[in-house]
Amino acid sequence: EAGVAQSPRYKIIEKRQSVAFWCNPISGHATLYWYQQILGQGPKLLIQFQNNGVVDDSQLPKDRFSAERLKGVDSTLKIQPAKLEDSAVYLCASSLDRDEQYFGPGTRLTVT
Amino acid sequence: AQSVAQPEDQVNVAEGNPLTVKCTYSVSGNPYLFWYVQYPNRGLQFLLKYITGDNLVKGSYGFEAEFNKSQTSFHLKKPSALVSDSALYFCAVRDHNTDKLIFGTGTRLQVFP
Numbered sequence: 001e002a003g004v005a006q007s008p009r010y011k012i013i014e015k016r017q018s019v020a021f022w023c024n025p026i027s028g029h030a031t032l033y034w035y036q037q038i039l040g041q042g043p044k045l046l047i048q049f050q051n052n053g054v055v056d057d058s059q060l061p062k063d064r065f066s067a068e069r070l071k072g073v074d075s076t077l078k079i080q081p082a083k084l085e086d087s088a089v090y091l092c093a094s095s096l097d098r099d100e101q102y103f104g105p106g107t108r109l110t111v112t
Numbered sequence: 113a114q115s116v117a118q119p120e121d122q123v124n125v126a127e128g129n130p131l132t133v134k135c136t137y138s139v140s141g142n143p144y145l146f147w148y149v150q151y152p153n154r155g156l157q158f159l160l161k162y163i164t165g166d167n168l169v170k171g172s173y174g175f176e177a178e179f180n181k182s183q184t185s186f187h188l189k190k191p192s193a194l195v196s197d198s199a200l201y202f203c204a205v206r207d208h209n210t211d212k213l214i215f216g217t218g219t220r221l222q223v224f225p
Contacts, residue, residue: 004155033212042202042215043156056210091155098211099163103148103155 002026004104006092012110018080021107025073025094031055032069033101034077035091043091049075079109087111114139116186116203118216125193126224133188133219135203144206145186146213147177151199159201162186173197193223 005024035043048055051072069075093101148156160171167179204213
């Protein structure tokens with residue numbers, strides 16, 4: 001069974017630029033999550049999708065972050081414009097049920 | 113609000129010795145608790161979970177965790193540590209209302225040969 005795929009693995013941008021991350025969940029997993037993991041901290045949920053609908057985006061900075069999950073499969077997370085404090089690892093996860101989430105390798109973003 | 117705390121930033125243990133990584137929780141209602149492990153440059157991997165039932169939960173790679181309701185703890189344990197167990201370990205609780213996972217700050221486990 002293929003795992004959660006994410007790209008790119010690494011990205012370096014200057015502040016005020018825009019960036020997009022892509023996630024392909026495990027086949028058949030209806031729920032998809034995007035987390036932000038700042039160095040030295042645990043992952044923090046940004047947005048949760050159930051199929052192509054948003055379940056929770058309460059911690060998504062909506063003035064600069066956006067996410068979509070077209071057709072209920074792949075998802076993209078966009079930041080525009082980026083700030084220095086957005087430097088983090090962005091993790092995508094998917095789940096079939098409520099109990100176990102499967103994580104991708106993450107995208108390490110550095111904003112200079 | 114649901115939360116977990118991992119009081120130790122780092123735990124050092126010699127190979128072959130038992131290890132414990134601590135986690136305490138604060139929840140309203142029954143807790144749904146998880147342990148994940150993160151190896152360098154990789155995503156988090158599920159280790160084990162406590163939803164209900166036996167207080168001693170067995171998981172992947174020989175790890176187990178003990179749920180203690182009176183002490184509101186869910187410590188991760190392994191009888192004999194391996195160097196390959198060296199990684200970052202996260203405790204998490206599932207929010208009852210939204211199902212989202214709320215993670216602790218992580219504990220770095222270092223196993224020395």
